[in-house]
Amino acid sequence: xxxxxxxxxxxxxxxxxxxxxxxxxxxxxxxxxxxxxxxxxxxxxxxxxxxxxxxxxxxxxxxxxxxxxxxxxxxxxxxxxxxxxxxxxxxxxxxxxxxxxxxxxxxxxxxxxxxxxxxxxxxxxxxxxxxxxxxxxxxxxxxxxxxxxxxxxxxxxxxxxxxxxxxxxxxxxxxxxxxxxxxxxxxxxxxxxxxxxxxxxxxxxxxxxxxxxxxxxxxxxx
Amino acid sequence: xxxxxxxxxxxxxxxxxxxxxxxxxxxxxxxxxxxxxxxxxxxxxxxxxxxxxxxxxxxxxxxxxxxxxxxxxxxxxxxxxxxxxxxxxxxxxxxxxxxxxxxxxxxxxxxxxxxxxxxxxxxxxxxxxxxxxxxxxxxxxxxxxxxxxxxxxxxxxxxxxxxxxxxxxxxxxxxxxxxxxxxxxxxxxxxxxxxxxxxxxxxxxxxxxxxxxxxxxxxxxxxxxxxxxxxxxxxxxxxxxxxxxxxxxxxxxxxxxxxxxxxxxxxxxxxxxxxxxxxxxxxxxxxxxxxxxxxxxxxxxxxxxxxxxxxxxxxxxxxxxxxxxxxxxxxxxxxxxxxxxxxxxxxxxxxxxxxxxxxxxxxxxxxxxxxxxxxxxxxxxxxxxxxxxxxxxxxxxxxxxxxxxxxxxxxxxxxxxxxxxxxxxxxxxxxxxxxxxxxxxxxxxxxxxxxxxxxxxxxxxxxxxxxxxxxxxxxxxxxxxxxxxxxxxxxxxxxxxxxxxxxxxxxxxxxxxxxxxxxxxxxxxxxxxxxxxxxxxxxxxxxxxxxxxxxxxxxxxxxxxxxxxxxxxxxxxxxxxxxxxxxxxxxxxxxxxxxxxxxxxxxxxxxxxxxxxxxxxxxxxxxxxxxxxxxxxxxxxxxxxxxxxxxxxxxxxxxxxxxxxxxxxxxxxxxxxxxxxxxxxxxxxxxxxxxxxxxxxxxxxxxxxxxxxxxxxxxxxxxxxxxxxxxxxxxxxxxxxxxxxxxxxxxxxxxxxxxxxxxxxxxxxxxxxxx
Numbered sequence: 001x002x003x004x005x006x007x008x009x010x011x012x013x014x015x016x017x018x019x020x021x022x023x024x025x026x027x028x029x030x031x032x033x034x035x036x037x038x039x040x041x042x043x044x045x046x047x048x049x050x051x052x053x054x055x056x057x058x059x060x061x062x063x064x065x066x067x068x069x070x071x072x073x074x075x076x077x078x079x080x081x082x083x084x085x086x087x088x089x090x091x092x093x094x095x096x097x098x099x100x101x102x103x104x105x106x107x108x109x110x111x112x113x114x115x116x117x118x119x120x121x122x123x124x125x126x127x128x129x130x131x132x133x134x135x136x137x138x139x140x141x142x143x144x145x146x147x148x149x150x151x152x153x154x155x156x157x158x159x160x161x162x163x164x165x166x167x168x169x170x171x172x173x174x175x176x177x178x179x180x181x182x183x184x185x186x187x188x189x190x191x192x193x194x195x196x197x198x199x200x201x202x203x204x205x206x207x208x209x210x211x212x213x214x215x216x217x218x219x220x221x222x
Numbered sequence: 223x224x225x226x227x228x229x230x231x232x233x234x235x236x237x238x239x240x241x242x243x244x245x246x247x248x249x250x251x252x253x254x255x256x257x258x259x260x261x262x263x264x265x266x267x268x269x270x271x272x273x274x275x276x277x278x279x280x281x282x283x284x285x286x287x288x289x290x291x292x293x294x295x296x297x298x299x300x301x302x303x304x305x306x307x308x309x310x311x312x313x314x315x316x317x318x319x320x321x322x323x324x325x326x327x328x329x330x331x332x333x334x335x336x337x338x339x340x341x342x343x344x345x346x347x348x349x350x351x352x353x354x355x356x357x358x359x360x361x362x363x364x365x366x367x368x369x370x371x372x373x374x375x376x377x378x379x380x381x382x383x384x385x386x387x388x389x390x391x392x393x394x395x396x397x398x399x400x401x402x403x404x405x406x407x408x409x410x411x412x413x414x415x416x417x418x419x420x421x422x423x424x425x426x427x428x429x430x431x432x433x434x435x436x437x438x439x440x441x442x443x444x445x446x447x448x449x450x451x452x453x454x455x456x457x458x459x460x461x462x463x464x465x466x467x468x469x470x471x472x473x474x475x476x477x478x479x480x481x482x483x484x485x486x487x488x489x490x491x492x493x494x495x496x497x498x499x500x501x502x503x504x505x506x507x508x509x510x511x512x513x514x515x516x517x518x519x520x521x522x523x524x525x526x527x528x529x530x531x532x533x534x535x536x537x538x539x540x541x542x543x544x545x546x547x548x549x550x551x552x553x554x555x556x557x558x559x560x561x562x563x564x565x566x567x568x569x570x571x572x573x574x575x576x577x578x579x580x581x582x583x584x585x586x587x588x589x590x591x592x593x594x595x596x597x598x599x600x601x602x603x604x605x606x607x608x609x610x611x612x613x614x615x616x617x618x619x620x621x622x623x624x625x626x627x628x629x630x631x632x633x634x635x636x637x638x639x640x641x642x643x644x645x646x647x648x649x650x651x652x653x654x655x656x657x658x659x660x661x662x663x664x665x666x667x668x669x670x671x672x673x674x675x676x677x678x679x680x681x682x683x684x685x686x687x688x689x690x691x692x693x694x695x696x697x698x699x700x701x702x703x704x705x706x707x708x709x710x711x712x713x714x715x716x717x718x719x720x721x722x723x724x725x726x727x728x729x730x731x732x733x734x735x736x737x738x739x740x741x742x743x744x745x746x747x748x749x750x751x752x753x754x755x756x757x758x759x760x761x762x763x764x765x766x767x768x769x770x771x772x773x774x775x776x777x778x779x780x781x782x783x784x785x786x787x788x789x790x791x792x793x794x795x796x797x798x799x800x801x802x803x804x805x806x807x808x809x810x811x812x813x814x815x816x817x818x819x820x821x822x823x824x825x826x827x828x829x830x831x832x833x834x835x836x837x838x839x840x841x842x843x844x845x846x847x848x849x850x851x852x853x854x855x856x857x858x859x860x861x862x863x864x865x866x867x868x869x870x871x872x873x874x875x876x877x878x879x880x881x882x883x884x885x886x887x888x889x890x891x892x893x894x895x896x897x898x899x900x901x902x903x904x905x906x907x908x909x910x911x912x913x914x915x916x917x918x919x920x921x922x923x924x925x926x927x928x929x930x931x932x933x934x935x936x937x938x939x940x941x942x943x944x945x946x947x948x949x950x951x952x953x954x955x956x957x958x959x960x961x962x963x964x965x966x967x968x969x970x971x972x973x974x975x976x977x978x979x980x981x982x983x984x985x986x987x988x989x990x991x992x993x
Contacts, residue, residue, distance in 0.1 A: 086315065086901055132448070133305065138307045138443070138444055139307055141887070143901075147904075148903055150319055150320055150321050153318045177294060180295075180304065
């Protein structure tokens with residue numbers, strides 16, 4: 001046990017070393033990253049929907065307790081988040097057991113509207129950003145098999161890159177579409193949120209005073 | 223688990239390493255994603271109608287380079303207002319199945335061999351000409367689809383009816399909404415609903431007649447739920463033959479025995495009259511009463527013929543006719559408690575409530591489909607709840623362009639783009655616009671769909687071209703029609719995108735461009751036409767169905783009728799087609815307007831869409847004050863005396879169960895597209911038979927065990943689903959038809975409505991055995 005831990009330790013030390021060595025390369029890459037490529041790597045946000053339903057942020061913020069807002073949990077990773085989607089922004093499938101409808105009324109919102117700890121799954125529940133839509137299983141389906149009918153030649157775009165602040169320490173712009181995902185609080189705050197995209201300042205309730213959509217209008221030109 | 227310092231550090235290191243890897247390195251692939259090269263300039267969003275159901279959602283498809291990569295609902299669309307369903311969100315993945323047909327295939331010595339598309343089209347043209355020479359023009363046929371783009375159907379009709387001179391043009395929409403058409407025509411004289419989806423926000427009560435909108439029209443269903451949430455007095459009543467997802471979301475679920483909706487609708491009218499809820503002002507001014515033939519048969523025999531004859535009667539005759547349909551009498555036939563019938567009648571009868579009725583296949587796939595359409599209109603006419611916001615008898619179509627391409631272009635044997643082949647004026651108009659001699663257009667309709675496949679079996683039809691549909695899964699009493707199509711001396715051409723049981727029997731397979739790979743139009747349930755440009759390139763050697771038909775027409779010598787160039791043919795065809803509808807009753811929007819907007823409703827008059835037809839406030843074609851049912855010569859909507867008649871086949875001691883068939887949320891029709899979408903297949907990998915838990919317990923059938931379903935026509939073995947997504951009542955089973963491995967249509971019956979000729983897929987008798 002001791003030796004295997006040591007071995008692993010060395011591996012991680014080596015990895016850390018590579019990271020340190022790679023850092024200048026990353027910095028160089030980040031600085032040389034052309035605006036075209038940055039644009040391409042994310043899903044364009046739409047100006048028309050920017051303020052649609054934006055009141056939900058304030059409502060959510062008011063409704064939640066301080067302890068919830070500050071809650072953290074490292075269980076959900078971005079990898080898991082994207083593994084349930086076919087492309088960034090597509091509705092995720094249902095990863096847990098659900099009763100078939102004839103048992104009882106569809107009750108997804110009992111857990112996914114407010115979030116919180118679920119004893120059966122031993123984890124914090126992710127919160128939906130669009131609880132006004134109550135016919136959940138119109139878009140979210142459960143999986144019955146892992147097999148495909150025939151193979152598919154599907155290619156997805158990359159998920160948006162994180163940490164895209166324009167200045168060191170500056171607030172990153174919103175890299176995704178706001179349509180049906182306009183309630184920042186639902187996904188970026190609380191113990192059910194994906195760790196990598198959870199904000200470290202949940203007590204501030206007016207998200208869009210600092211975070212603005214990245215609309216790819218290019219640079220201003222007279 | 224004990225955490226010591228070392229393993230804690232290890233854990234932290236792993237976590238941060240993973241996070242670093244996931245966030246810092248561009249190009250990291252998440253899960254099993256295969257990622258695409260990014261085009262410069264980011265994603266471009268292009269509008270298109272959805273490929274699937276008749277709701278007609280507008281989508282925005284995200285394109286990166288030459289690949290479709292994302293979908294969102296179009297917020298500019300009044301249909302879906304930015305929302306889609308699971309099929310819509312993943313619809314672009316139907317383009318990328320590995321077994322996509324990208325080359326033409328021709329059967330040579332029993333084997334399919336790849337040939338250049340031009341060679342295959344040559345063969346199709348030559349074969350058609352030879353067949354016409356040897357067997358006559360009525361030996362060639364075109365079988366199309368409500369998923370045809372409008373231009374596909376238009377050139378098919380022009381080639382077959384105008385140039386070749388045969389009325390052998392049918393579309394699968396015959397199996398889907400023919401009863402809705404004959405219902406509209408017999409009651410109003412003009413086809414398609416008078417209302418629009420805005421009725422959903424205006425109504426106080428929704429009654430759904432035998433449909434399951436939560437799965438089949440999910441976006442409209444969630445609009446209904448939103449209305450109920452916003453205006454808490456709103457009620458949704460599910461009136462159906464089995465318990466579905468829609469029943470569970472409804473305020474009331476009322477079950478009736480198959481076919482007895484006829485009796486219940488009449489009982490509702492009985493109650494309306496006997497409680498004094500008739501809107502006399504409306505009825506006196508805008509309705510007239512009529513009687514048709516009774517005991518009209520079921521069409522199960524070849525060469526079946528029926529023609530209805532209308533006889534004008536008065537209100538008293540109607541009232542007397544309804545005396546048989548007291549709620550108490552109807553309770554005995556239908557199994558619906560008299561108090562529930564009275565409840566339904568009270569909802570329709572309440573002058574302060576706006577009522578919208580929705581229906582789809584439950585009423586249309588019905589051996590008295592035309593009648594039940596008439597009867598629901600009767601209810602709305604007696605109470606005057608029609609053609610005004612929130613008051614809407616609304617027949618929803620199943621397919622994205624059943625209205626656009628089949629009902630409006632008229633790709634049915636008796637139809638022309640404007641009117642019917644039997645009418646000399648309509649023939650003259652078609653001949654003028656098509657630039658063909660008027661004698662070319664045959665005044666006699668030939669075969670409706672079921673009879674067309676019977677004719678193929680008999681040998682009366684020798685050549686059939688099938689586009690955008692999969693009849694070797696969907697024809698009722700399938701075995702006969704598959705055996706018939708495979709007989710010696712039959713030549714079947716299939717335009718397809720993926721291999722299907724239909725392409726399996728083809729002599730020629732033409733590779734088709736799909737949906738956003740070509741420019742086109744769809745027309746949805748609420749008279750909305752939507753244009754899409756070509757958004758991604760056509761793969762391999764695929765070509766649009768429109769172009770395939772045009773090429774064959776030219777090879778047959780009809781260059782003059784099909785002169786259009788590859789660059790502008792879609793626009794040119796649109797401009798020719800809309801000449802057929804150039805009146806305030808049906809005017810279509812010009813190409814330029816359609817290109818700009820996320821759909822436009824017809825009649826499009828003086829730059830305005832018509833939301834509610836027959837209502838002078840909204841419809842410029844009205845000549846009278848308030849309402850004008852101008853489709854009929856008497857300017858009135860017709861209330862029909864239509865009795866209850868039993869179905870073609872009912873359960874008996876040998877075959878004691880009803881068999882009901884239908885769709886599921888995840889799959890579009892026969893699944894040839896949606897089963898190639900990973901998430902949809904994974905969610906719904908195979909078909910099943912829903913059995914009532916009491917029946918299952920009695921027969922010792924457990925969930926997932928094999929059950930043999932047999933009828934007088936065929937049998938199959940599939941897995942039982944007990945307390946699954948839907949729940950049939952005792953004595954009924956339900957089977958989804960999307961799965962080509964379980965061809966349930968070998969079991970179903972090819973009985974149809976004698977007026978609409980639409981088969982009844984919802985009722986036949988079967989027996990069950992443990993297998």
